[in-house]
Amino acid sequence: MLNPDMRQIAIYGKGGIGKSTIAANLSVALAQGSKEIMQVGCDPKRDSTRNLTGGRLIPTVLDTLRDCLRRGRDQHSIELEQIVFPGSAGVHCVEAGGPEPGIGCAGRGVLTAIQILRDLDAYRTYELDLVIYDVLGDVVCGGFAQPIREGFAREIFLVCSGEFMSLYAANNIARAIERLSRRGQARLSGLICNSRGHPTLEKLVLEAVAKRMGTQLVGFIPRSQSIGRCEVEGITVMEGAPESEAAGAFRTLSERVLATEGGVIPAPLELEELEHIYRHCAREEGS
Amino acid sequence: MNDLSQPMSSEYSEGAPSACHDPYLRCAFFGAAQTVTGIRRACVLSHSPQGCDQLVNTAFGWQQTDYLATKSLCSKLCEDEIVHGGEATLAKVIEDARAFSVSAVFVLTACGPEMVGDDIVAVCQEMAADVPFQLVPIECAGFRGTQYDGIDIALHGLLNQLVENPGEPMDKIPDSVILIAPHASANPSWPGDLSWVEDILERFGLTVLASLTHGTGLEQLRDIGRAQYSLMLTHDCGYRTETLLADRWDIRPLLPTSALNRSQRLPLPVGFSNTGRWLQRLGQVLDKEDLAQKMVVQGEQFAVEQLRRQGLPYEFFNGAQVAILADATLAVPLLGMLAEDLECEPVAVGIRSRAPELHALVRDECDRVAISPRIETGVGVYETAQILSAAKPDVIIGSNIERHLAEDLGIPYVLRVVNPVARFRLTNREYFGYHGFLNLMEIMQNDWWDTFRSKKRHNRAHWLDGRGEGVEP
Ligand SMILES: Nc1ncnc2c1ncn2[C@@H]1O[C@H](COP(=O)(O)OP(=O)(O)OP(=O)(O)O)[C@@H](O)[C@H]1O
Ligand SMILES: [Mg+2]
Numbered sequence: 018m019l020n021p022d023m024r025q026i027a028i029y030g031k032g033g034i035g036k037s038t039i040a041a042n043l044s045v046a047l048a049q050g051s052k053e054i055m056q057v058g059c060d061p062k063r064d065s066t067r068n069l070t071g072g073r074l075i076p077t078v079l080d081t082l083r084d085c086l087r088r089g090r091d092q093h094s095i096e097l098e099q100i101v102f103p104g105s106a107g108v109h110c111v112e113a114g115g116p117e118p119g120i121g122c123a124g125r126g127v128l129t130a131i132q133i134l135r136d137l138d139a140y141r142t143y144e145l146d147l148v149i150y151d152v153l154g155d156v157v158c159g160g161f162a163q164p165i166r167e168g169f170a171r172e173i174f175l176v177c178s179g180e181f182m183s184l185y186a187a188n189n190i191a192r193a194i195e196r197l198s199r200r201g202q203a204r205l206s207g208l209i210c211n212s213r214g215h216p217t218l219e220k221l222v223l224e225a226v227a228k229r230m231g232t233q234l235v236g237f238i239p240r241s242q243s244i245g246r247c248e249v250e251g252i253t254v255m256e257g258a259p260e261s262e263a264a265g266a267f268r269t270l271s272e273r274v275l276a277t278e279g280g281v282i283p284a285p286l287e288l289e290e291l292e293h294i295y296r297h298c299a300r301e302e303g304s
Numbered sequence: 305m306n307d308l309s310q311p312m313s314s315e316y317s318e319g320a321p322s323a324c325h326d327p328y329l330r331c332a333f334f335g336a337a338q339t340v341t342g343i344r345r346a347c348v349l350s351h352s353p354q355g356c357d358q359l360v361n362t363a364f365g366w367q368q369t370d371y372l373a374t375k376s377l378c379s380k381l382c383e384d385e386i387v388h389g390g391e392a393t394l395a396k397v398i399e400d401a402r403a404f405s406v407s408a409v410f411v412l413t414a415c416g417p418e419m420v421g422d423d424i425v426a427v428c429q430e431m432a433a434d435v436p437f438q439l440v441p442i443e444c445a446g447f448r449g450t451q452y453d454g455i456d457i458a459l460h461g462l463l464n465q466l467v468e469n470p471g472e473p474m475d476k477i478p479d480s481v482i483l484i485a486p487h488a489s490a491n492p493s494w495p496g497d498l499s500w501v502e503d504i505l506e507r508f509g510l511t512v513l514a515s516l517t518h519g520t521g522l523e524q525l526r527d528i529g530r531a532q533y534s535l536m537l538t539h540d541c542g543y544r545t546e547t548l549l550a551d552r553w554d555i556r557p558l559l560p561t562s563a564l565n566r567s568q569r570l571p572l573p574v575g576f577s578n579t580g581r582w583l584q585r586l587g588q589v590l591d592k593e594d595l596a597q598k599m600v601v602q603g604e605q606f607a608v609e610q611l612r613r614q615g616l617p618y619e620f621f622n623g624a625q626v627a628i629l630a631d632a633t634l635a636v637p638l639l640g641m642l643a644e645d646l647e648c649e650p651v652a653v654g655i656r657s658r659a660p661e662l663h664a665l666v667r668d669e670c671d672r673v674a675i676s677p678r679i680e681t682g683v684g685v686y687e688t689a690q691i692l693s694a695a696k697p698d699v700i701i702g703s704n705i706e707r708h709l710a711e712d713l714g715i716p717y718v719l720r721v722v723n724p725v726a727r728f729r730l731t732n733r734e735y736f737g738y739h740g741f742l743n744l745m746e747i748m749q750n751d752w753w754d755t756f757r758s759k760k761r762h763n764r765a766h767w768l769d770g771r772g773e774g775v776e777p
Pocket of ligand 1: 030034038039
């Protein structure tokens with residue numbers, strides 16, 4: 018049965034900011050709270066679910082589709098088991114996949130992959146409560162916005178650190194959300210801070226920026242060595258270091274995510290304003 | 305029996321470019337254009353580089369649209385719009401449409417703008433209140449599939465955006481019918497077929513409320529929910545439309561094509577026996593069996609007398625091995641017509657489209673007339689060549705394309721009844737019904753004669769042993 022309350026969440030943010038790390042730990046935290054979760058990696062790198070599958074890279078939807086097409090078949094001949102893999106804590110793992118770097122259109126690929134999941138009725142089959150889309154890097158072209166545009170991802174969380182350029186990237190994505198909200202139901206649900214180790218400044222800046230955009234800071238993940246250590250083993254800190262501070266932060270984040278409702282059409286900032294807020298907070302922290 | 309659920313053998317599909325089978329079928333954009341050019345007093349705006357607009361022109365021709373009544377515009381996208389997005393350009397061109405007095409503007413997207421993420425739906429929604437016409441966005445980028453997929457996409461767009469849907473049962477207009485996708489037929493006969501069907505329905509006391517689509521008015525479209533019945537005029541697409549009409553507005557299919565009940569599926573009325581069966585079934589459904597019987601008797605008498613008087617030497621068909629290469633709309637009924645009416649043996653069938661519903665229909669037809677041809681769906685020209693060289697038929701029923709293939713393969717007779725036929729026509733002549741049966745026979749007879757119209761071909765045909773193998777004199 019399709020859960021009428023099924024939620025679809027997308028995690029966006031600057032490249033390398035920690036989206037996949039947050040997505041995977043959030044998935045496990047939610048699944049441990051006995052929710053049916055699916056994590057869809059929307060990135061040709063296909064590393065989103067790596068920490069959910071013991072470090073193994075699972076076959077991608079688009080590779081499987083290609084294989085079918087080459088044999089004269091279409092997406093309807095794909096079995097769900099070929100593209101959905103069980104991961105830690107029972108999270109259902111999917112990697113969209115995509116073209117090799119420098120060729121093709123990865124954005125369009127992401128949409129094709131998600132449409133296949135829908136066509137094959139994956140959401141109903143696994144009776145999901147929540148789907149997390151881990152979308153790569155910045156919204157560099159119209160293609161990457163497709164998961165939002167086509168009405169798949171409704172609630173968007175932006176990951177940033179306190180670093181200025183990560184805010185700049187998040188602000189650009191907010192601009193895309195504002196643009197796309199004209200048509201779809203996509204809304205900004207909040208910012209998540211993935212700390213680079215300056216918690217006071219980071220909290221000050223992100224809270225100010227969130228407020229100005231019309232949203233709130235929903236989570237703060239500390240910089241943690243356990244994350245790197247677990248990554249080598251291909252596991253999440255939720256499993257590899259459940260007692261760590263980071264794991265605690267992910268649990269809190271998962272509760273906040275479950276509690277957030279709706280979201281806003283964000284009001285993106287001008288560059289000068291962003292700089293101004295940043296300088297102001299830096300001064301405040303210093304004093 | 306052929307297992308249609310199996311993919312084509314790897315020998316044929318190795319390296320085949322996914323679902324695109326060139327050049328029989330055009331793309332989804334074309335199918336959508338074919339569909340919306342069937343709406344009167346509207347404007348078709350192709351949000352595309354200007355090359356795609358040529359497809360809209362071709363669609364105008366196919367729909368026999370009046371250029372004065374239906375307008376066309378193109379946003380003529382260039383590099384700048386592909387790099388920065390073309391929404392602003394689209395908005396400007398929509399403004400241009402104010403110059404026409406039209407009630408609706410259909411905005412169709414081609415591949416480029418859909419790849420780069422132009423949101424035509426949002427642009428249309430934003431401008432809707434300010435323009436004196438209804439804006440109907442249809443996302444039909446060519447890469448979404450074949451022209452048949454495009455027809456399905458556009459029909460859904462029309463039904464979702466233009467038809468009244470109060471969410472509760474509407475007052476029905478008794479004995480009214482919606483015709484589904486008459487224009488999907490790949491045969492030059494389709495406007496004639498449509499008139500024939502309209503005429504027959506009228507004789508059964510039914511009124512055609514609207515065709516989806518051909519010369520359809522917007523007011524007719526709005527009222528579609530009040531229809532009592534639907535009727536499919538193609539086997540290639542439209543199945544989803546039939547279901548949608550039934551589910552949303554309780555419009556019952558007169559002759560359900562996607563019916564699970566085997567005895568209910570019926571090929572379109574092409575050929576002597578098929579026409580009889582089709583009319584009789586209609587009679588049963590409408591409880592007018594006597595009238596149907598009268599039509600059948602009269603029609604059969606007319607056809608038989610005509611054939612007798614004109615002395616048609618069609619016995620060359622008798623026992624001949626035939627390959628059918630056509631759209632499903634013609635190929636499915638041809639199975640029965642060839643086997644029953646002309647007593648020849650269909651040995652291979654290549655169908656251009658690949659609707660899943662097709663499979664059961666084809667299988668049932670083959671079982672019914674006890675033939676077991678090789679059957680392939682979704683074929684392109686390459687697959688056709690493979691089918692023909694394996695089957696080596698005496699006769700091909702197909703299009704001008706197969707004529708060229710046949711020359712290489714030494715198959716003597718190619719009867720061209722499917723688009724493209726390379727024959728100029730000024731009048732609409734149908735394939736449906738008894739008259740249509742004679743039209744088909746006439747074309748086939750002429751093409752058969754043509755085979756002998758050159759000394760070289762005459763000699764070739766003369767010395768072939770019927771299996772395509774040359775025999776030395
Ligand atoms: N809170 C943290 N503490 C320590 N290391 C972290 C933390 N968050 C992420 N990392 C590390 O940063 C690196 C990048 O993280 P991740 O792959 O999750 O980023 P991403 O945003 O998904 O990147 P991409 O944009 O390339 O997909 C990883 O090696 C990860 O272990
Ligand atoms: Mg990542």
